Amino acid sequence: MQKRTTLRGIAAATLTLGLGLAGSQALAADPIKIGLILPMTGQQATTGRQIDAAVKLYLAQNGNTIAGRKVEVIVKDDATVPDTTRRLAQELVVQEKVVALAGFGITPAAMATAPIATQSKTPMVVMAAATSAITEASPFVVRTSFTLPQAAVAMAEWANKNKIKKVVTLVSDYAPGIDAERYFADRMVLNGGTVVDKLRTPLRSPDFAPVLQKVRDAAPEALYVFLPSGQGAAFMKQFAERGLDKAGIRLIGTGDITDDDQLNDMGDVALGVVTAHHYSANHKSAANQKFVDAFKKANNGMRPNFMAVGGYDGMRVIMEALKVTKGAGGEALLNAMKGQVFESPRGQVLIDAQTRDIVHDMYFRKVERVGGELHNVEFDAIKAMKDPGKQK
Ligand code: DHB
DSSP states (O other), X not given: OHHHHHHHHHHHHHHHHHHHHHHHHHHHHSOEEEEEEEOOSSTTHHXXXXXXXXXXXXXXXXXXXXXXXXXXXXXXXXTTOHHHHHHHHHHHHHTSOOSEEEEOSSHHXXXXXXXXXXXXXXXXXXXXXXXXXXXXXXXXXXXXXXXXXXXXXXXXXXXXXXXOOEEEEEEESSHHHHHHHHHHHHHHHHTTOEEEEEEEEOSSSOOOHHHHHHHHHHOOSEEEEEOOTTXXXXXHHHHHHTTTTTTTOEEEEEGGGGOTTTGGGSOGGGTTOEEEESOOTXXXXXXXXXXXXXXXHHTTTOOOOHHHHHHHHHHHHHHHHHHHHTTOOHHHHHHHHTTOEEEETTEEEEEOTTTOOEEEEEEEEEEEEETTEEEEEEEEEEEEEOOGGGOO
């Protein structure tokens, strides 16, 4: 009896041990999943292409294992439809059990997903969208792109310093455009300037002809423009076709309009355009040179733009945080993202632990021909700029 019990005990113990081992082995083999939701098709597909390539490059350069487990990035295409972004995020959290959500090509996509991040306590890394309020939509949002108020306020300061007093604004008619318009116009007026007209174009299939006619009639010293990544080339073409470049109206804006992805094909109309932005492929640093060379090599010569840098840095923030938590997600992962300081291809950056937003240099750049190619050449900067939208 005694012996039988002991044997049974040993058998049970062996069984438990066996299961335990099998269990931990299975765990060790389980990948750590990250859900990357991007517009891979549709109007903002260039954003998806750039970020996807940058995330792949980061993992190729830095390895894709954490605590002995493989990191698997699951890319989903939301085709720039926010309801789709939200549904994909839900599936990634519930079915795939991702430790982090990332991507988000436009503000409405990020806003639609924020409640899912909050409810499931899943860190959500915004790599593209740039409306100030996104980080306030969920305590689980961390941003590695930029904010429109950063670029808009910087541009207004530059206009004031350069004695540009009478301006017209032209923005895409949705949240980041409203931020770009408001923060620029408010700072212009504060500095004693005048905004004689505020024009807006629809996000989908904009037609610039009617607004450019209005700009011509208003005859400002400068036209300030924000359009989402991918629309700059079409705008520049019409600006030139309508002869506005020859009419003595200076073109200024956030760096989205001289997007490095398209800039080289814009032609002479882009020469001399001054913008404020956080990244230029022409940024002079060893880290950026290495990034640009590797990115081009891996992508058939494609030049990285500011979206690529948002994706590259976002992947860095996630991987470094996963190293701290040894692969765990939730609040621990979020906390490990807060306060990260590192050298990005754009320069020194900080993830502000209080706002979870990015603090970085806002550069002033002028389009010039360098080595036969058009580039945003940086000539000045506002250092370590926080989001002016958080200082209300
Ligand atoms: C947003 C999208 C862009 O393509 C861009 O250049 C800036 C902001 C946005 O929707 O937030």
